Amino acid sequence: MPGPETSAPALRFESLSVRLGRQQILEDIRADVPAGSSTVLVGPNGAGKTTLLHCLLGNVRYSGQIHVDWSDGAQRPLDWSDGAQRPRIGYVPQHLQAEAGLPLLVSEFLALSHQLRPLWLGLKRKIRDKIHAAMHLVHAGHLADCRLGDLSGGELRRVLLANALALNPLLLILDEPAVGVDIQGEHLFWAVLDAARIERGFTLLMVSHNLSLAARYATRMICLNKRVIAQGEPRSALTAGTLLELFSVPIHLYPDQCRVANYTCPQCGT
Amino acid sequence: MTDFSPIYDILGLLPLEGMRLRFMQQALLALLLLAPMAAVLGVEVISFRMAFFSDAIGHSAFTSVALGLLLDVDPRLSMPIFGVLMGMAIMAVRRGSNLSADTVIGIVFSAVIAFGLAVVSRFNGMARNMQQFLYGDILTVTEDEITFLAALFAMMIVFQAAGYNRLLAIALNPVMAKAHGVRVAFWQYSFVGLLALIVTFSVWAVGILLVTALLIVPAAAARNFTRTAGGMFWWSCFVGLASAVSGLTISAKESFTTACGATIILVACCFFAASLVYARLRDRLRTD
Secondary structure: OOOOOOOOOEEEEEEEEEEEOOEEEEEEEEEEEOOOOEEEEEOOOOOOHHHHHHHHOOOOOOEEEEEEEOOOOOEEEOOOOOOOOOOOEEEEOOOOOOOOOOOOEHHHHHHHHHOOOOHHHOOOHHHHHHHHHHHHHOOOHHHOOOEHHHOOHHHHHHHHHHHHHOOOOOEEEEEOOOOOOOHHHHHHHHHHHHHHHHHHOOEEEEEOOOHHHHHHHOOEEEEEOOOEEEEEOHHHHOOHHHHHHHHOOOOOOOHHHHHOOOOOOOOOOO | OOOOHHHHHHHHOOOOOOOOOHHHHHHHHHHHHHHHHHHHHHHHHHHOOOHHHHHHHHHHHHHHHHHHHHOOOOHHHHHHHHHHHHHHHHHHHHHHOOOOHHHHHHHHHHHHHHHHHHHHHHOOOHHHHHHHHHHOOHHHOOHHHHHHHHHHHHHHHHHHHHHHHHHHHHHHOHHHHHHOOOOHHHHHHHHHHHHHHHHHHHHHHHOHHHHHHHHHHHHHHHHHHOOOHHHHHHHHHHHHHHHHHHHHHHHHOOOOOOOHHHHHHHHHHHHHHHHHHHHHHHHHHHHO
């Protein structure tokens, strides 16, 4: 029987709100992240995208609930207290707080999350093999013996992805993982990520600003600006009208949607 | 109480200046225990960018000694207790506020020193008691303190075996560490508690003014000597130990007779200078 430990879960945000002092950061968020989907959160700066991820990661207090729906039918609120059952999570941050001169090899960095033996006693052979497999998966096998501080932006992002993938996550969370990476590097990142998701079947939830790549690779979009503006498949969620409401600039990801009648496009006049 | 006589007998055989004297043997044993502990914690202090924090704990010695004298508590008891409490308080404020670590530590640091100085200035004669903490004096270390250091040493080995990877993960990105199963708050508070204890002992060895150097100079030199996080641990231990033994021996020479703590730090700084030259040469060779 596929148990909670082996299958990717679905997530449901139910009436989730976050308030910091007098400021409403998120308001009545109701959204679904289907099991095994590639769900991308988009929205302008300050829309609360990263805050929503932090709610999921147990770092921000919120009202409402986040439900985890397991494949065996069990439904539980997400609970970060000690001993509570949670899906195995992999997290890819925007950046590391590492100085350029920090003596830390890429293989050592990956071992931090996978090996109990302290780094000063060396890496176990089994862990070394596991790390190399994860690095090859993201086309970064040649980087294992490089210093972390010597990597380019694109290489570092793929190493961070390899680090999360090596945990065999059921839920992979990424917070603008390709920010500051050139176009080629970002394309490679999304392609590698999509291939890994299809191969392993984990649920993916990612914050991104790259609408065209999101439209190409995502299976579900959540458009957010303090509240959910739209959600669904990319083609139905990323309409010109929604994007205009989100970013206040005309964006036509799907040219035929330019003829939608319920808004006025300042660029084409429709 | 533990009998260290067999260890002293072995240390007495070392061909080092003045090593036949019992107080020198005690000082050496204390440094052999303290220096690697400080050096290894220094690796984490650098990773967490907490040099200022250890300085603040060191300076809290002013207040804890003053409080100890006021309340008739032995300063050697009031110092570690107050140091640990202050470390926990700084970490709690830091975790619960949006202020930067430097700002939080700076505020607590100032408050503690101001209070210590106010008490010292209020009571005549207290300033004289403070002097030994300013400069440190490892040569007056007692058997009880060595026993405590030995217990702390054992605890440190367990802590570093279980926590080295986790602390480094937290330093790199605490959100990622938590998501990947590290109990961030537990390790941060444990680290701060242990660091406060080591800093307190280091104050007795090298004095308030040089306590941070005992922690960070060996670790900073280690950063230049190696490219790996595992190597940094061992290099830091080596530089810390070599500086402590050389510093104690040099300070005991008749031609020097300098303050032991200051001499240890000067030797460590020489190691750091050598590490800089080594790193430059290595980088130049790599680019050629």
